[in-house]
Amino acid sequence: xxxxxxxxxYADVILPLPVKGRFSYEVPEKLMENNLVGKRVLVQxxxxxxxxxxxxxxxxxxxxxxxVKPILDIIDTKPLVxxxxxxxxxxxxxxxxxxxxxxxxxxxxASLKLSSETKVRLNPFFxxxxxxxxxxxxxxxxxxxESIGYRKSLTMAQLQDVxxxxxxxxxxxxxxxxxxxxxxxxxxxxxxxxxxxxxxxxPELKDTxxxxxxxxxxxxxxxxxALFMACLELDIEEEPIRKSYLFGKVGKEESALKGLVxxxxxxxxxxxxxxxxxxxxxxxxxxxxxDEQQKAxxxxxxxFKNKNVVLLHGVTSSGKTYIYIRLIEEILRxxxxxxxxxxEIALTTQIINKLRAYFGNIxxxxxxxxxxxxxxxIWNKVLKQEYKIIIGARSxxxxxx
Numbered sequence: 001x002x003x004x005x006x007x008x009x010y011a012d013v014i015l016p017l018p019v020k021g022r023f024s025y026e027v028p029e030k031l032m033e034n035n036l037v038g039k040r041v042l043v044q045x046x047x048x049x050x051x052x053x054x055x056x057x058x059x060x061x062x063x064x065x066x067x068v069k070p071i072l073d074i075i076d077t078k079p080l081v082x083x084x085x086x087x088x089x090x091x092x093x094x095x096x097x098x099x100x101x102x103x104x105x106x107x108x109x110a111s112l113k114l115s116s117e118t119k120v121r122l123n124p125f126f127x128x129x130x131x132x133x134x135x136x137x138x139x140x141x142x143x144x145x146e147s148i149g150y151r152k153s154l155t156m157a158q159l160q161d162v163x164x165x166x167x168x169x170x171x172x173x174x175x176x177x178x179x180x181x182x183x184x185x186x187x188x189x190x191x192x193x194x195x196x197x198x199x200x201x202x203p204e205l206k207d208t209x210x211x212x213x214x215x216x217x218x219x220x221x222x223x224x225x226a227l228f229m230a231c232l233e234l235d236i237e238e239e240p241i242r243k244s245y246l247f248g249k250v251g252k253e254e255s256a257l258k259g260l261v262x263x264x265x266x267x268x269x270x271x272x273x274x275x276x277x278x279x280x281x282x283x284x285x286x287x288x289x290x291d292e293q294q295k296a297x298x299x300x301x302x303x304f305k306n307k308n309v310v311l312l313h314g315v316t317s318s319g320k321t322y323i324y325i326r327l328i329e330e331i332l333r334x335x336x337x338x339x340x341x342x343x344e345i346a347l348t349t350q351i352i353n354k355l356r357a358y359f360g361n362i363x364x365x366x367x368x369x370x371x372x373x374x375x376x377x378i379w380n381k382v383l384k385q386e387y388k389i390i391i392g393a394r395s396x397x398x399x400x401x
Contacts, residue, residue: 013053016105019187024063026070038079042072075349085400107398109375119151123182195270199238223256285357340391
C-alpha cells in the first residue's frame, strides 16, 4: 500500500548494478510527493559515482546501522514502472539467481538509463587563478585551468584532447588536491523526442489586403512566388504542413523557402512526432470463422477454465491467427492487454499486417530492430495503454504491462 506524502521519509532504490539487494536513501523534504514508487531518482553510490536508480518502496522508519545518503533529484514526473512489473522483476531475479538491478538493467530500454560523465570545473572559491597559473603550476596544469576557465567546465574526454594524452588523472588529481578544481557529475538524459520541420503561413496573411500585397512583392522572386502559391493550394493557413511533404509536391526548393522565411511570409516550426508512425493506414479486415476454427475456439475457452496454458496445434495457413483475434477481442473487452510473442522477428510482418488491419493503431510492435529512442516511445505507449496489443520477440516480456 502506497504511503502518503507526510509519511514518506526513506526509500529503497534499485540500482542498475550486479550488487545484492536494494539501497536505502533519505527522501529530502523538498522531494517528498505521492506516487514515488516506480520513479527514477538520481543517487550517489560510492564516493563520486551517480546513478539513476528506481524507487521500489517507501517508508517512514529510519534504517539502522549506517548513514543514509539523500536522494539528489527525482527524474520522472510519473512512475516509469508499476508494482506488477517490479514483482515480475523480483520473480526473474529469483528464478535466474541474479540481482534485481541486473534485471532492471536488462529490462529498461537503453534511452531510459541515464549516462553519467565526469566533468571538471574551477572551484568557485578559487578566484585569483591568473597569478597562480603564471608562477606555481606546471605547463599542463596551467593549460587545464585556462581551458576550463574559458569553457566553464570540461569532461575528462575533452581534457584528454586539450592535453593530447590519455593519462590526465594525475594532473587533474593534483589540482583537486590543491582545491583549484572540483569534480561534478553531470547526468544527461539520452532520450530525446523526434522533431520534424513543418511550414506554416504567417497569421497576418489571413487578411486579404496583406495577402495581395505579399503576392505583388513576390513577383520579383518567381521561385518564392511559386512556392507560396503551392502553400496556398495545400491549404496550410490553419494547419502547418510537413516540409518534406511540401517538397514532395513541388520539388525541393530550399533557397525559395528560406526566402519566404526571410520575407516573413512563412515560418518553420519544429513539432514532436512519433517514430512509430505507419507509412499508410491498414486496410479493414473482416472475416467469419469456419466451422473447424469455431470448434477450436470453443475448445480453447473450455480448457482455459481449468488451465492457464492451452496448445493450439495447426498446420501452416490453417487460420490460427483468426482464432487468436477472437481470443484477443475477449481480453480487450475485459480492459486487459495482450502480448503476442513470436519466436523471431522475421515472422512478424504478416501477423502485424493482419492484427493492425483488424485492431488498428492499438497494436504495437517491439523487437531488437527498433533503435533505443523508438523503444522508449513503445514503452511509454504500453505504460499509458495506448498500445493494448504488443507483437514482439522475447524482449517484449519486459514491457510495463
